[in-house]
Amino acid sequence: MFYRMHVLVEMSSTSIPLGAAQIKERLEREVEKAGLSQEIQILESGSLGAAVPSPFIAVYPDNIVYAPVKIGEVKRIVEEHFLKGRPVKDLIYFKEKTPGVHAFLPRSPLAKEKRVVLRNSGLIDPMNIEDYIARDGYLALARVLSLSPEEVIGIVKDSGLLGRGGAGFPTGLKWEFTYKAPGEEKYIVCNADEGEPGTFKDRLILEGDPHSVLEAMAIAGYAVGANTGYIYIRAEYPESIRHLETAIEQANQRGLLGKDIFGSGFDFQVKIRKGAGAYVCGEETALLESIEGGRGEPRVKPPYPPQSGLWGKPTVINNVETLANIPPIILNGPQWFKNIGTPTCPGTKVFTLTGNINNLGLTEVPMGITLRELILEIGGGVAQGNGLKLVQTGGPSGGTMTPDLLDVPMDFDTLPKYNSALGSGALTVIDDTHCIVDVTKNFCRFFLHESCGKCTPCRIGNKRVVEILERISVGEGKMEDLDTLKFLGEHMKTTSFCGLGQAAPNPLLRCLVFFQEEFEAHIVDKKCLTGSCEMNKGQKVLVH
Amino acid sequence: MKIKTIEDLKKIKEEAQQKTALREGVGDYKLVVYMGTCGIAAGARGVMSAILEEISKRELKNIIVTQAGCIGLCDREPLVGVEKRDGEKILYGNLTPEKARQIVASHLVNGQIIGDWVVSAQQ
Numbered sequence: 001m002f003y004r005m006h007v008l009v010e011m012s013s014t015s016i017p018l019g020a021a022q023i024k025e026r027l028e029r030e031v032e033k034a035g036l037s038q039e040i041q042i043l044e045s046g047s048l049g050a051a052v053p054s055p056f057i058a059v060y061p062d063n064i065v066y067a068p069v070k071i072g073e074v075k076r077i078v079e080e081h082f083l084k085g086r087p088v089k090d091l092i093y094f095k096e097k098t099p100g101v102h103a104f105l106p107r108s109p110l111a112k113e114k115r116v117v118l119r120n121s122g123l124i125d126p127m128n129i130e131d132y133i134a135r136d137g138y139l140a141l142a143r144v145l146s147l148s149p150e151e152v153i154g155i156v157k158d159s160g161l162l163g164r165g166g167a168g169f170p171t172g173l174k175w176e177f178t179y180k181a182p183g184e185e186k187y188i189v190c191n192a193d194e195g196e197p198g199t200f201k202d203r204l205i206l207e208g209d210p211h212s213v214l215e216a217m218a219i220a221g222y223a224v225g226a227n228t229g230y231i232y233i234r235a236e237y238p239e240s241i242r243h244l245e246t247a248i249e250q251a252n253q254r255g256l257l258g259k260d261i262f263g264s265g266f267d268f269q270v271k272i273r274k275g276a277g278a279y280v281c282g283e284e285t286a287l288l289e290s291i292e293g294g295r296g297e298p299r300v301k302p303p304y305p306p307q308s309g310l311w312g313k314p315t316v317i318n319n320v321e322t323l324a325n326i327p328p329i330i331l332n333g334p335q336w337f338k339n340i341g342t343p344t345c346p347g348t349k350v351f352t353l354t355g356n357i358n359n360l361g362l363t364e365v366p367m368g369i370t371l372r373e374l375i376l377e378i379g380g381g382v383a384q385g386n387g388l389k390l391v392q393t394g395g396p397s398g399g400t401m402t403p404d405l406l407d408v409p410m411d412f413d414t415l416p417k418y419n420s421a422l423g424s425g426a427l428t429v430i431d432d433t434h435c436i437v438d439v440t441k442n443f444c445r446f447f448l449h450e451s452c453g454k455c456t457p458c459r460i461g462n463k464r465v466v467e468i469l470e471r472i473s474v475g476e477g478k479m480e481d482l483d484t485l486k487f488l489g490e491h492m493k494t495t496s497f498c499g500l501g502q503a504a505p506n507p508l509l510r511c512l513v514f515f516q517e518e519f520e521a522h523i524v525d526k527k528c529l530t531g532s533c534e535m536n537k538g539q540k541v542l543v544h
Numbered sequence: 545m546k547i548k549t550i551e552d553l554k555k556i557k558e559e560a561q562q563k564t565a566l567r568e569g570v571g572d573y574k575l576v577v578y579m580g581t582c583g584i585a586a587g588a589r590g591v592m593s594a595i596l597e598e599i600s601k602r603e604l605k606n607i608i609v610t611q612a613g614c615i616g617l618c619d620r621e622p623l624v625g626v627e628k629r630d631g632e633k634i635l636y637g638n639l640t641p642e643k644a645r646q647i648v649a650s651h652l653v654n655g656q657i658i659g660d661w662v663v664s665a666q667q
Contacts, residue, residue: 001600002599002600002604002607002609003566003594004566004608004610005566005593005594005610006564006566038593038596039592039593039596057635060566060567060569061566061567061568061569061608061610062569062610063569083579083584084579084580084581084584084611084613085577085578085579085610085611085612085613086579086612086613123567128561130556130560130563131560131564133553133556133557133560134557134560134561134563134564136557137557138547138552139550139557142550142553223630253546254545254546254547255546255547255548256547262547262548262549262550262553263548263549340556419555428638454653465665
């Protein structure tokens with residue numbers, strides 16, 4: 001069958017709630033009605049990111065993107081564009097004259113973007129393995145199988161790739177530790193339990209390009225000597241799970257997973273394990289407990305997973321985004337990767353823009369970009385022209401960036417110098433109409449809810465912090481509360497058992513210093529400077 | 545089909561690329577079927593279907609088929625433009641589905657321009 005036109009409809013968890021499934025259905029019906037179903041192929045694709053509003057329709061070979069598409073406009077697009085060849089000018093979001101699938105990507109407003117992880121998202125049909133193969137899919141795996149495991153680990157080490165889950169640990173080292181650990185049986189685990197509020201990059205990577213993660217897991221398996229991989233994914237991601245299941249099935253059918261891959265004698269299978277919604281299970285040892293069927297509580301470290309992980313066997317645990325970097329590193333070489341980003345943190349980072357910002361969604365940029373570029377250029381500025389109060393990077397457990405840090409390069413090395421952290425790449429923008437007591441209270445409530453209760457500093461500390469903040473926010477705070485909060489926060493940070501409790505007081509501690517004035521206004525003057533919290537709703541007092 | 549060697553993978557890749565090639569927007573030939581109201585009234589739909597069928601039947605690769613609106617030559621409709629990559633642009637007029645099939649066979653397959661039906665030619 002020769003199709004003259006490919007129409008890609010964005011089918012992601014961002015676009016589906018906005019009616020993408022209905023749009024696709026309507027599109028199919030209208031195309032059928034116009035007698036074009038033999039000529040036009042309608043496909044699904046993942047998200048194109050923050051710069052293209054959802055849901056979009058990309059039309060090839062015309063290189064035209066309609067976005068955001070409303071269901072009522074579908075008929076017009078089909079009748080005018082598909083049937084009569086007249087693109088509907090007032091609905092076009094993007095049109096690029098240069099031929100090529102991704103020709104429109106390096107263009108404004110995406111000029112700062114550099115797509116490595118998202119190289120295929122939005123451009124291929126993730127439910128079709130051939131689309132992935134057409135763009136060099138599984139070629140990296142084929143090449144790796146002709147190398148020795150040491151050579152593969154060497155490439156990943158040389159690339160300087162750091163784990164993208166938030167901690168920034170060198171991936172090559174993790175692989176090497178696991179490779180060197182004694183034991184017949186080893187495992188690869190993909191951490192897709194993306195629970196950090198404001199982070200949704202893994203979801204969109206898995207939806208838009210599931211095969212890249214499967215391929216990388218098989219590469220990791222070959223490198224460390226593992227034959228089984230587990231993807232631990234939150235059950236709240238049904239679309240990612242659906243795409244992964246299809247991808248695993250297709251890869252198995254093609255022999256790209258399973259027994260004797262590429263005739264090399266190497267076997268690798270991938271299984272999916274769904275999480276039941278506990279935030280702590282994103283912590284790697286709690287995640288392992290959960291896969292084993294236990295209660296999601298962190299383990300004592302050391303031993304670290306490369307020595308003793310899943311069922312006590314050496315285990316590599318990598319984040320989705322980390323894995324999606326692997327195939328291009330193998331194909332293009334470590335030097336290519338090192339040329340992107342900063343010297344100590346090479347490569348790109350996928351950020352998810354949320355909160356009070358104009359362009360919501362994900363974007364992939366070289367490491368070392370500043371917050372100013374991300375928010376003003378890619379994010380299109382703070383929504384409704386309000387002032388910027390703070391940006392929470394990496395979700396509540398990450399770092400708090402106040403407006404004085406707008407020009408700090410964002411990477412794993414630099415941000416800790418400013419008591420902040422890159423974390424998972426969430427950027428939650430909070431404008432100056434929000435009350436800081438309210439904001440910190442909400443963050444702390446989240447940790448109180450998600451604390452697994454295993455250790456006292458986290459279980460009791462979060463409880464006390466929330467109680468004090470609740471008191472302050474209704475005008476019953478005392479000045480010594482501020483010292484108590486600081487004391488509690490610092491103790492939680494140093495004595496909690498796992499990352500959850502250690503990171504929980506981060507936003508609170510920074511806000512106590514930077515927004516001291518606002519806390520004091522709640523305690524001393526019994527009023528909220530923004531008028532947005534429960535203290536004195538409605539009586540708005542301008543801060544600036 | 546199971547992929548057992550890197551050659552198998554490359555073969556599947558080539559096949560898959562032919563299917564997705566049109567998303568790259570570059571082909572050896574680009575056909576433009578003019579689909580203004582005048583074109584459709586004169587039978588451009590039938591011409592389009594015939595072209596696609598013929599390409600499909602002959603399993604031609606690297607051909608882009610697209611459409612455009614009216615170019616002001618309404619009495620010569622249905623019109624089809626055939627553009628060679630980095631080469632001449634030929635505009636055929638007063639076509640029928642049968643003539644369109646012959647253009648595919650003669651022009652696209654053998655590189656023979658059918659002079660009698662040419663409206664204009666551009667180097």
